[in-house]
Amino acid sequence: RHTPQDEALRAALDPVCDAIVVGLARATDPGRDGDRVRTIVEARLPGAWTVHPIGRSAWAFEVRRARRDRRIALGTAWSHCHRLEADPDVEFAEPSVTTVGHDPTPEQIDAVLTPTELALTQEARASGDTPLPCAETNERWSIECCRVDEAWALTPKPEGRAMGEGIVVGHPDTGYTRHPEIWDSEPTGVRVMHARGHDFEDGDPGADDPLTEGFMKQPGHGTATSSVILSGVGTGNLVGDPQRPVTGVAPRARLIPLRVTRTVVLFNFTKLAAAIDHSVDEGAHVISISLGGPYPSTLLEKAVARAVARGVVVLAAAGNVWPFVVFPARLPQVIGVAASNCEDGVWKKSARGGAVDLAAPGEGVWRADAEGPPESPS
Numbered sequence: 001r002h003t004p005q006d007e008a009l010r011a012a013l014d015p016v017c018d019a020i021v022v023g024l025a026r027a028t029d030p031g032r033d034g035d036r037v038r039t040i041v042e043a044r045l046p047g048a049w050t051v052h053p054i055g056r057s058a059w060a061f062e063v064r065r066a067r068r069d070r071r072i073a074l075g076t077a078w079s080h081c082h083r084l085e086a087d088p089d090v091e092f093a094e095p096s097v098t099t100v101g102h103d104p105t106p107e108q109i110d111a112v113l114t115p116t117e118l119a120l121t122q123e124a125r126a127s128g129d130t131p132l133p134c135a136e137t138n139e140r141w142s143i144e145c146c147r148v149d150e151a152w153a154l155t156p157k158p159e160g161r162a163m164g165e166g167i168v169v170g171h172p173d174t175g176y177t178r179h180p181e182i183w184d185s186e187p188t189g190v191r192v193m194h195a196r197g198h199d200f201e202d203g204d205p206g207a208d209d210p211l212t213e214g215f216m217k218q219p220g221h222g223t224a225t226s227s228v229i230l231s232g233v234g235t236g237n238l239v240g241d242p243q244r245p246v247t248g249v250a251p252r253a254r255l256i257p258l259r260v261t262r263t264v265v266l267f268n269f270t271k272l273a274a275a276i277d278h279s280v281d282e283g284a285h286v287i288s289i290s291l292g293g294p295y296p297s298t299l300l301e302k303a304v305a306r307a308v309a310r311g312v313v314v315l316a317a318a319g320n321v322w323p324f325v326v327f328p329a330r331l332p333q334v335i336g337v338a339a340s341n342c343e344d345g346v347w348k349k350s351a352r353g354g355a356v357d358l359a360a361p362g363e364g365v366w367r368a369d370a371e372g373p374p375e376s377p378s
Contacts, residue, residue, distance in 0.1 A: 135364025164250025170279025175209025
């Protein structure tokens, strides 16, 4: 028998469909394309609907019920998608589904893993998060492992620059803080280009992290991951300042801060896809994504393909704890990165599989901490 609390929890974890995503086969002008989608929706779907562009590039649109209090049943959503895809102007349609993050069930794990892989996954789930001794005692182990110092010592070619100078990184994550490891003294920021960022979670120009605690939330994650990229310029840590020990791999690069989520486990890629488009439009050379989810998305795949077609390098984390590589790292156009440790081994909690392209330091890496002490190993 189920208690009311059990039923409430089950309902909270059930997938919720808020909208249908529609991509046009031949996108031309955002305004006219929006009118085209409205005409298609009116002709093929019953009831009243609204149409909203996804991001400012507006090659894809969210179709929502006019009454925002009315959800779309998943079965109904898929039927609507099939109706929309029957129109020759529609390239794809898919439900925009939101699900509270949760781990795979034991049955799901058994279905996709071999006995050896299953044993590794069970070991990872049971293992703690205490850093290895070589990570606790050497805050620069990840820099040394990647031979970053050797790279910095190379003399650039006449048209080249060192330490990531001139490179712009689009970084969709949980938001950012004015942590001294990444935030320059100038009020508008220099390396973190606050004015060119965006908050897709709340729909406003800033990408500040409210540091909200709660179930499946990771406050400070965007600050931590950006410090692994950017820490270094304008501080003493390049010469071993014990008060500022974090060193980024590209301390002279610049970063576009993009807030797309409160959690690193994604079941809905609409905001991430919009952030990828935003990064490309703002001139990013690289998009670094330290989050993901288990389900494929045509919208996400198209956004990545558009970025790669314009010469942008897209990297994404393979995933933690999940028994398989997550999206977008799983996409062939994306460089999927697993996590290694200071012993040059694979982190027990890192996803693994054929979609992994390389492994890089990810266990016990020193990074900025937006919640507690200025810096600490993770």
